[in-house]
Amino acid sequence: MAGSGSSPMGISFPSQYVDQAKMGKDESVGAGKYTIGLGQARMGFCMDREDISSLHDCVGTETIMDKSKSGKTNLMQLFEESGNTDLKGIDTTNACYRGTAAVFNAVNWTESSSRDGGCALVVAGDIAAYATGAVRNIALIIGLNAPLTFEGGLHGTQMQYAYDFHKPDPLSECPIVDGKLSIHVMIFHSPYCKLVQKSLAQMMLNDFLNDQNTDKNSIYRGGPRWQHRADA
Numbered sequence: 001m002a003g004s005g006s007s008p009m010g011i012s013f014p015s016q017y018v019d020q021a022k023m024g025k026d027e028s029v030g031a032g033k034y035t036i037g038l039g040q041a042r043m044g045f046c047m048d049r050e051d052i053s054s055l056h057d058c059v060g061t062e063t064i065m066d067k068s069k070s071g072k073t074n075l076m077q078l079f080e081e082s083g084n085t086d087l088k089g090i091d092t093t094n095a096c097y098r099g100t101a102a103v104f105n106a107v108n109w110t111e112s113s114s115r116d117g118g119c120a121l122v123v124a125g126d127i128a129a130y131a132t133g134a135v136r137n138i139a140l141i142i143g144l145n146a147p148l149t150f151e152g153g154l155h156g157t158q159m160q161y162a163y164d165f166h167k168p169d170p171l172s173e174c175p176i177v178d179g180k181l182s183i184h185v186m187i188f189h190s191p192y193c194k195l196v197q198k199s200l201a202q203m204m205l206n207d208f209l210n211d212q213n214t215d216k217n218s219i220y221r222g223g224p225r226w227q228h229r230a231d232a
């Protein structure tokens with residue numbers, strides 16, 4: 001069986017955004033804090049007429065609409081015309097990891113005996129219903145013989161107890177986020193672009209350091225330049 005993975009993929013952002021260079025100037029911290037330091041040009045946000053469902057959220061989410069109704073039921077409206085009600089799966093709700101978990105669940109289902117033909121659809125979205133953060137939504141179709149395949153057994157997981165998201169104030173609708181702690185404990189995630197670049201760079205450096213090949217300097221052309229980081 002050829003590996004399962006993603007075929008078509010779509011990503012959407014709300015049309016409203018805060019220009020990050022302007023925000024830096026307005027806050028008197030300098031344009032570079034957001035554009036260079038956090039690596040982002042625009043930060044999208046929802047208007048008061050939008051919620052996670054208007055972004056077509058379903059399987060993996062951090063944000064449950066009205067904290068009750070499942071996003072999956074909203075997505076089912078897309079299948080009414082075809083009369084297809086036979087769609088398994090439910091919302092997977094968790095902080096940053098919910099979309100990734102939904103993708104792994106879809107890959108596992110695709111490769112399992114539960115699969116009865118067809119593909120899995122993963123729709124992951126987040127409207128960042130807390131004090132700081134950006135809005136995004138992504139949809140993937142997971143199936144067999146996909147051009148972008150997942151290599152089974154090659155991903156690792158690290159889970160630990162942490163208090164970066166919590167809700168100590170019952171009068172507050174939104175949780176409190178300790179951003180510094182969050183980016184420290186969730187090593188490889190994407191609240192802003194620069195963290196993704198840094199995470200990939202660290203991964204490449206680890207690969208370089210662990211590589212036993214004698215000619216690794218030619219394989220990782222930038223590697224030796226960063227050796228000092230490991231030596232420090």
Ligand SMILES: CC(=O)SCCNC(=O)CCNC(=O)[C@H](O)C(C)(C)COP(=O)(O)OP(=O)(O)OC[C@H]1O[C@@H](n2cnc3c(N)ncnc32)[C@H](O)[C@@H]1OP(=O)(O)O
Pocket residue numbers: 029030031032033034036037038062095096126132133134177178179180182183189190191
């Ligand atoms: C579902 C989820 O995604 S959960 C994610 C939840 N977390 C979030 O949403 C994160 C929310 N954001 C935050 O908490 C904060 O904005 C943080 C933690 C990302 C940044 O903290 P702040 O104190 O505001 O910024 P800080 O002073 O650390 O500056 C950020 C970077 O910009 C750099 N910087 C600051 N000013 C400038 C400037 N003028 N020019 C260039 N770079 C600058 C800093 O050196 C720093 O770089 P570094 O991280 O490589 O050290």
